[in-house]
Every structure is written in C-alpha cells, then in structure tokens.
Amino acid sequence: MKNLKNLVYLFPLVLIGCSKGDFRESKTFAGGKIVSASTLNLGQATYTEYCVSCHGVKGDGQGTSAKGMYPPPRNFTQGIYKFANVVSGELPHDEDFARIIKHGLNGTPMLPWDITGEKLDAVIQYIKTFAPQTWEGSDKVLGTKFELPADPFGDVYRHQAIEKGRKAYHITAACTQCHRGYEVKEDISKFNQEINKVPLKPEEFAEDLYTLKLQDGDYNYKVVPPDFTFHPLRSITDVPSIVQRLMYGVNGSGMPGWKDVVSDEDLWAIAYYVQYLREMKDTPARYELINKIENQK
Ligand code: HEC
Numbered sequence: 555m556k557n558l559k560n561l562v563y564l565f566p567l568v569l570i571g572c573s574k575g576d577f578r579e580s581k582t583f584a585g586g587k588i589v590s591a592s593t594l595n596l597g598q599a600t601y602t603e604y605c606v607s608c609h610g611v612k613g614d615g616q617g618t619s620a621k622g623m624y625p626p627p628r629n630f631t632q633g634i635y636k637f638a639n640v641v642s643g644e645l646p647h648d649e650d651f652a653r654i655i656k657h658g659l660n661g662t663p664m665l666p667w668d669i670t671g672e673k674l675d676a677v678i679q680y681i682k683t684f685a686p687q688t689w690e691g692s693d694k695v696l697g698t699k700f701e702l703p704a705d706p707f708g709d710v711y712r713h714q715a716i717e718k719g720r721k722a723y724h725i726t727a728a729c730t731q732c733h734r735g736y737e738v739k740e741d742i743s744k745f746n747q748e749i750n751k752v753p754l755k756p757e758e759f760a761e762d763l764y765t766l767k768l769q770d771g772d773y774n775y776k777v778v779p780p781d782f783t784f785h786p787l788r789s790i791t792d793v794p795s796i797v798q799r800l801m802y803g804v805n806g807s808g809m810p811g812w813k814d815v816v817s818d819e820d821l822w823a824i825a826y827y828v829q830y831l832r833e834m835k836d837t838p839a840r841y842e843l844i845n846k847i848e849n850q851k
C-alpha cells in the first residue's frame with residue numbers, strides 16, 4: 555500500500571521527466587519563423603552534445619565547466635546578446651548566431667564549433683527557447699541591419715586613414731572614455747587644436763587616460779574594454795569587421811554603436827587605426843609606444 559502511494563506521487567514526476575524539453579509542438583519565433591517540434595528536439599540533442607557543459611541545462615550559463623570562467627558563458631535566459639550585427643538591444647538574425655557559433659568568440663572559451671546544416675539551424679532555434687519572453691510570438695521583430703558603408707580609403711590610403719583615425723579615436727569619438735589612450739598628451743593636445751581649434755590644458759586630461767575603464771554592463775560581471783595592442787578581440791577578423799562592430803556596438807557591455815554619431819569616413823578611419831594598433835601586438839613597436847607614454851612629462 556505504502557509503495558502504491560509512492561507510485562502515485564512518482565507517476566506525474568516521471569511524466570514530466572520524460573517530456574522535459576521533449577518538444578511536441580512547433581513554435582513561432584521573432585520574424586514569424588515557425589520551427590517544428592522535430593527541429594527543436596534535434597536542437598536540444600545538439601545542445602546537449604556540444605554546449606551544455608558551459609551554457610547549462612537550463613541555458614543559464616551555469617554549466618559544469620562554467621565555474622570561474624571569464625568571461626562567463628552567456629546566460630541565454632536573459633535573451634540579450636553582444637556580437638550580433640544589429641542595432642544594439644534588438645534581436646539577432648539566425649545568420650548572426652550562425653557566424654558566432656561557427657567562428658567562436660576569439661580569446662574566450664567559446665571556440666569555433668564545427669556544426670553545419672540542419673544541426674546548426676536546430677541548435678540556434680533551441681537556444682531561443684530559453685528566453686520565450688524575448689523570442690516567442692509572431693509580434694516579435696528581428697533587429698535592424700545597416701549596409702556596410704563603402705571604404706573611402708582602401709589599401710592605397712591606409713596611412714591617411716590611420717592618421718585620421720588616431721585623431722577621431724582620441725578626440726571626436728573619445729573612445730578613451732572606456733578604452734585606453736595610445737598617444738602622448740602633447741600629440742592629443744595637437745589633435746584637439748586641429749579639430750576644436752584649442753589645445754588641451756594639462757588639467758583637462760583624464761587621470762585614467764591610459765587605463766582600461768571596467769564597465770558594469772547587463773551581464774552581471776565587469777566587462778573589460780580591450781587594449782587593442784594586447785587583448786584578442788571577440789568578433790573581429792579584419793578592418794570591415796571592425797567597422798561593423800563600431801556601427802552596432804557591443805550590446806549590454808557599455809560599448810555604444812557609432813553609426814550616425816560619427817561620420818562613415820571617421821568610422822572607417824577609426825577602424826584602420828584600431829587594426830594598426832592590433833598589428834602592434836607582440837612587436838617592438840608596442841613596447842616603444844608604451845615606454846614613450848610612460849616616460850612622457
Ligand atoms: C567551453 C565553454 C563553452 C561552450 C562549450 C560553448 N560556449 Fe557559447 N559561450 C561561451 C562563453 C564564455 C561565451 C561568452 C563570451 C563573451 O561574453 O565574450 C559564450 C557566448 C555564446 C553566445 C552569445 C554570443 C553573443 O553575441 O552574445 C552564443 C549564442 C553561444 N555562446 C552559443 C553557443 C552554442 C550554440 C554552443 C554549442 C554549439 C556553445 N555556445 C558552446 C562558452 C562556451
């Protein structure tokens with residue numbers, strides 16, 4: 555009798571156990587995308603095979619390998635993402651997820667995954683199910699994408715682009731609000747003279763000009779604005795990919811989008827300058843630059 559009673563209690567649990575994540579119905583996601591139950595089930599199996607150890611069974615980023623990981627794996631229940639090429643705060647397209655999963659995020663434990671075709675599509679759909687409030691419903695819309703503006707410089711005028719970018723980075727866009735400065739104060743003052751017609755007084759330089767200013771962001775951990783001459787960049791491969799990142803920003807990290815805030819020409823110029831800084835990594839030029847900055851009066 556006692557056993558029978560236990561069974562009565564266990565029975566619903568067993569049922570829930572079996573059906574957990576076992577999709578029986580299709581779902582409609584942002585952009586009107588209808589996804590079948592079998593795709594969601596394939597996505598779940600793919601996720602369990604490749605992603606669960608970091609992103610967790612519940613998609614909350616608390617997988618068994620996630621402990622102490624920095625940056626921590628994304629918590630998919632938040633429904634926010636950093637590196638989609640859409641206006642900050644709007645929803646990624648499937649092609650954004652596909653790019654991120656296939657290329658990984660440089661310098662993090664999120665490696666490039668060799669998942670293609672049906673499985674890739676399925677796992678993308680499955681991770682949306684962790685944030686139903688964000689994804690489910692035919693009223694949800696996908697994010698706005700911009701065309702990549704034409705490169706006004708090209709390889710021939712790369713040097714001019716870097717010189718223009720140097721100034722825009724430190725003055726017009728003031729990227730040093732978060733990232734570090736890479737020029738001595740005497741030169742930054744000259745840039746200001748050129749752009750704003752006045753030199754900078756010594757007291758006008760921020761004390762933390764040459765440090766990285768940690769950002770709170772929306773992901774419950776401090777986000778480091780990278781030093782371009784040192785840190786690997788997550789989503790960057792070449793100059794156009796830097797322009798794209800600048801246009802959209804890094805959603806939820808504090809890094810804003812700059813499209814229409816600075817001119818398209820400045821966007822490209824800054825991107826060439828950031829690429830020039832990246833190429834300094836592990837070269838004597840980097841140590842010369844750091845020394846020059848440390849030894850300035
Ligand atoms: C070894 C740990 C690990 C595994 C396994 C892993 N990831 Fe990640 N993933 C991360 C980390 C860490 C981040 C956060 C990187 C950051 O914030 O810069 C991340 C971020 C993401 C993001 C967010 C991208 C954005 O723009 O915000 C997506 C989507 C993602 N992972 C999908 C997957 C999928 C799908 C799989 C399985 C195919 C997977 N990950 C496997 C560690 C992992």
Ligand code: HEC
Binds near residue numbers: 731788
């Ligand atoms: C309000 C703070 C803030 C400002 C202003 C800012 N950034 Fe960032 N930026 C960040 C943070 C934080 C990250 C790191 C995001 C992450 O990895 O989660 C970042 C990341 C980046 C990245 C790397 C993206 C990647 O894929 O890893 C580039 C490139 C970048 N910033 C360039 C710039 C440039 C150029 C400017 C000025 C036009 C600028 N940022 C202004 C905070 C800022």
